[in-house]
Amino acid sequence: xxxxxxxxxxxxxxxxxxxxxxxxxxxxxxxxxxxxPGRVATYGDIAVLAGRPGAARAVxxxxxxxxxxxxxxxxxxxxxxxxxxxxxxGTKRALLAAEGHRVTRTRVQRFEQxxxxxx
DNA sequence: ATGGTGACGCACT
DNA sequence: AAGTGCGCCACCA
Numbered sequence: 001x002x003x004x005x006x007x008x009x010x011x012x013x014x015x016x017x018x019x020x021x022x023x024x025x026x027x028x029x030x031x032x033x034x035x036x037p038g039r040v041a042t043y044g045d046i047a048v049l050a051g052r053p054g055a056a057r058a059v060x061x062x063x064x065x066x067x068x069x070x071x072x073x074x075x076x077x078x079x080x081x082x083x084x085x086x087x088x089x090g091t092k093r094a095l096l097a098a099e100g101h102r103v104t105r106t107r108v109q110r111f112e113q114x115x116x117x118x119x
Numbered sequence: 120a121t122g123g124t125g126a127c128g129c130a131c132t
Numbered sequence: 133a134a135g136t137g138c139g140c141c142a143c144c145a
Contacts, residue, residue, distance in 0.1 A: 024142065043127050047141090057127040058142035064126045065143080078127065085126025092126090106134075 024050055028062050035075040038099045039116040040108060042079050049118065060085065075099075081111025 027050040035041050041049075043063075044056040052058070056079075063073055064085065074095040078084035083106055086092035093103045102109040 047127090052141080054128090055141050057125070057140060060126045061124075061141080061143060062126090073126080076126080079129075082128095083126095087126080089126090104133095 024052060024055075024058070025062055025066060027051060028059055029066060029068060029071055032063075032071050032073065032076055034119060035072055035116050037072070037075075038101075039114055040075045040077050040096070040101070040111070041116045041118075043076060043084065044079055045116070045118070046076060075116075077108055077111075081107045081109070083107060 028046055031046050031049040032041075042056070043059045044053075047053060047055040047059045050059065059076075063076060067087075074086065074092045076084065077096075083089060083092060083103070096103050096108060101114060108114065
């Protein structure tokens with residue numbers, strides 16, 4: 001019985017770049033795009049949806065670099081309703097407020113009620 | 120291949 | 133509610 005790969009990603013390490021983009025990064029962006037207007041998801045939520053529970057920090061890392069049109073990055077906030085990061089936090093607050101959220105200096109109020117349940 | 124980086128999460132204070 | 137410290141993880145140079 002051949003040893004099962006310790007982790008799924010082991011198989012992808014040798015894959016070319018184009019292959020990798022079809023993996024985590026791609027799945028993260030796809031998940032973010034599915035967050036409906038007026039709702040939010042946490043970096044951790046996205047990590048789970050992208051198939052890598054616990055990779056919340058990596059998700060943030062990707063969000064910080066990947067700047068793609070049509071992706072509602074502002075709907076991704078930190079755990080517990082904390083705002084998290086953004087290229088311009090003021091803009092993030094404004095966008096969230098524009099979608100009907102009550103936003104304080106550092107948090108989205110009523111977080112659990114506006115949190116996206118997932119697909 | 121190896122180490123540094125950061126738009127995190129969570130326990131504590 | 134808000135700040136601090138430390139662990140985790142995939143990406144990048």
